Each structure stands twice: as C-alpha cells, then as structure tokens.
Amino acid sequence: MKVAVTGARGFVGRHVLAELARHDVEVVASGRSGGALPESGTAKLRWLPLDLADPPADCFAALDRPDVWLHLAWGGLPNYRSQYHVETELPRHVAVLENAVRNGLSTLVVAGTCLEYGLQSGALAASAETHPTTPYGAAKDTLRRRLQALQVDCPFRLTWARLFYMYGDDQPATSLWPSLKAAALAGREEFPMSGGEQLRDYLPVEEVARRLVALALKPAERGSVNVCSGQPVSVRAFVETRIRQNGWSIRPKYGEMPYADYEPMAFWGEPPGSD
Template sequence: MKVLLTGGAGFIGSHVTEELLKHKFQVVTIDNFVTGFQGNIPGKVKFYQMDLGDKRVELVFKQEKPDYVIHLAAQASVMASMTNPYLDFFTNTVGTVKLLDLSKKYNVKKFLFASTAAVYGEPLYLPVDEDHLIHTQSFYALSKYSAENYIKQYSTLNGLDSCILRFSNVYGPRQNENGEAGVISIFINRLLANETVDIYDGSQTRDFIYVKDVAVACRLSLEKEVKGVLNISSCIETEISELYDQIAGIMEINAQPSYEPKRVGEIEKSILDNQKARRELSWDLHHSLLKGLEDTVQYYTEKYLTSTI
C-alpha cells in the first residue's frame, strides 16, 4: 500500500517513514525543507520538494495515486504563530483543506492528521481525555483545531475515512529546537556546548513521548479500522526541573540551570490519557522516559562531536 506523507523530511516524519518502510509500505513524501532536511529521507523514498501551496501538489496525487495520506507538515512553533498568525493559518489550516480536497478527488482510503495536546489548553482535570473541553490558547492550537474540524466535516459529508492523533510532547533524535517539545533538544545541546540552561520556573509538568512510539501509533492507525480522535502520549507527568536533572545526570554534567520567572500564558500542567489509543490500536509504549532520553543524548552527543572534529 502506498502512503503519501507530508513533512517526511522533518523530525517526526522521518521516523514515521522508517516505521512504514519496515512494515513494507511504499512511501512518497512531500517537504519544503523549511524545518526538514534532505538527509532525513531514506534513499528508497520517492521525494517531492514543494510547499503545500504549490499547484504541483495535485500532480503528485495524480501520478502517485496514494492509498493513504499522513499529514505531518505544519508550522509547529507556538511563539511563531503568535507573531505571524496568517502564516500559521495558511500552513496548518489551508494546507490541510487542500489535501482533503485532493484526497477526496483521488480516492484516498484514509486521511491521518497530526494534531496537538495544545488544543485542550489549561486542563480542567488530569489526565486529559479526548472528551475534554477544547480551549485553544494560541493561534497554533487554533489552526490545528480548525484543521481538525475540516477533517471531521469531510468525513461526514464526503465519506473520507480519517483519524486525528493529538500528540503530547514528542522528543527524540533529529528534533530541532523549534516547537513545543523542543525543550529536551535545547537542554542537551546547551549542556554539550557548555552553555547555561534557562528554565522558566520549572514546576510545569509535561507528558513526553518518544518519537519511535509515535511512529508506531501512526502506522497502526493506518492498519486498524480506527476513526476519530486519539491521544498519543505517555500519560506520565514530568516536571521540567526534574527533566533537566535527568538529562544532566545521563550526561554526567554537574551544572546548575538559571531559573527565570514563569512565562505569561504558559500551560501549567499537561498529561494526556492514552487509554483509547492503547485499546483501539492495540498500541503500547516501548520506550521509558529514561531510555528515550539516553538514546536522544547519545544522538546529539555523536552529532556534536562530529561537528567539532
């Protein structure tokens, strides 16, 4: 079966591509290299360098005739969305609607969309399940939720099977420092460079999930007859200050961070309930936070040493 994957040169997309290839899917990817890199794309993957706004995207659908679409391409920085909401809307919402139109036109069997825990806003209860009230607190979250609603409407009106995965804070090798979960790559890279790490309060909690577990969830969402919204998370609460201590411990670095005041508008606690995904996808986590951090530290350490030779 052939999968058209947008954002395949990016952090999450490259890992999803590897997971699909491992399970004998044929993968075609689109990426504009704004945040992705050519080196992230396996040689056996057919690649189109273009933006989702490019008119040639339809030619990709026409030529490749994908069975599935996995839409990972996005403007993923909350801060960038607040300074340029139009670009955020155009990339995340308009781009999704265009792909939905083409998926309908070219008879795609299923449309898989990467959404975010940010749509829930400040939680009313923990862990946050899929029925929690939606309360977007950034243009990024709003653009993602708007895209979700277009997908649901397409499913209702046009019979396009779809699945929406709301990711918690994804981390792992190849992550850049942009986006909500970039804190791990920031901590590691600053410690490697012997720079002071800034922590804003540090009492906030997040739900960190290793990227390879996310990739498996994406693959299972295609294979299983699952529709609707699923949280993809570890369902484990970790304080940012505790996260720093774990990373510094793995790296055997005794350096004190610089604690700064909490940033305005930052969500205090975030933990997603993953029971629905576990049940409906027969999915489970294979990486603890400690194991995932060890693998991530090793990746960035090797990359840093290579760059300094």
C-alpha cells in the same frame, strides 16, 4: 500497501520514515524543497513533489494514490502565537486534504496538537472538548473540524493524532531538550530555565513515530486520539533526569525564565482505550 507521508523532512517526519522502513510497505514521501533528503533505510521509498502553497489539480494522484496519507506537514513553528497559522497554513491544508479526499483518498491520519485543549488542566481525554488559546492550536482544531464535516459528503476514514511533548534528535534548537543538550556540550555551568514545576506528557520522538505508523498501517475510523504517555512528569524532573543519564555537570538555574501563559501548569493526555 502504499503510505504517503507529507512533512517527511521535518522532526517527526524523519523518524516516521525510519519507522516505516521496518515494515513491508511502499512509501511515498513529500516535504519542503531544499536541503538533504533524510535517510530512509529502504529502497521502497520515493520522493514526489507536493507544494501546499501551489498544489496540483489532483493532490491524491500527485502522491501516486496512496492507501493511507499520513499528514505531518505544518509551517510557521515554533511561533504558536502567530496569526500565520490561521491566515496562511490553515487554508492551505484544508485545500490540499479536501482535494485529496474528493479525488479518492480513503484513509487519512493527521498530526494534531495538545494545544487544541487550551488551558484545561489534569488528565485530558481525546474526547474532551477543545478550547485552543493560540492561533496554532485554533488552526489545527479548525482543520480537524473541517475534515470531520467533509466526511458527511465524502466518506473517508480519519484519525486525528494529537501529539503531546516530544524530544529527540533533529528537534528544533529552541526546544527544551536540544537547548539543554547544546548548553551542556558547550561546557556551560548553568542552564537558565523556568521554575520547572509544570507537569507535562513526554515521549521520545522514536516512540511517537512508532505510534503514528501503527495508526497508519491499520486503517480505521478513529476520530481523535492522544499520542501520549499518560504519565505526568515535571519539567524539573525531565531536565534533571537527562542531565543524570548523560553524566553532565551542568546545573539547572530555576526561575530564570517565565512560565508560558498559553499552557496550563499541569496537563497530560489519556492514552487510547483509557477514556
């Protein structure tokens, strides 16, 4: 079996490559140019170029005609409010993935986002209607709809994997976990943050990678699925638990940062099989 991974240099992509190395599969990876290549842990990996801004005539052939394409690429993050997602990223991804399908790709797994749900609260099933309130969420949601419409003309298997809140090594420095870790290791006494009462759905990135690979290695027509824990955890509890587990002396300073207005105070995912 041959699996293509686009966005393989990114936070999730690096962990997906490590997870794929545990399986007897051929891996074709592509990511942004520049920088060191992630360690794959396997000799069954090849890096092939695929520029989303200047794609080849046959994107499927460019990645050596994989059995499954696991698409993790997306630029412009973590600025969720930028129109860049709609104006630049969205048309690039539509063009590349549609090209691959029309040239023979049979199975596609794409990373979506919980921000597609918008300001809906509580436990959210993958079958729930989407109401994105950010350009990033809207762009992802539109890509999903375009791919589903494409299935009418070009039948292929699609899994739209909505990712919730992840944490782990190689995460962007502005995210909660690396910010906390950096402050603690720098010896700071306090960590300024929001009130911490938000309820979120957290998974370590290694588990996210494991679930994405499991979806890719069992090709099927799944539609939308949540990649989530199904367990609401407050941001306050998340921070305090990480501090305690690492034996740090840093103290959270609650109420120093505002709550994000593009997220509800309390939402989490319903895992596959529960909705």
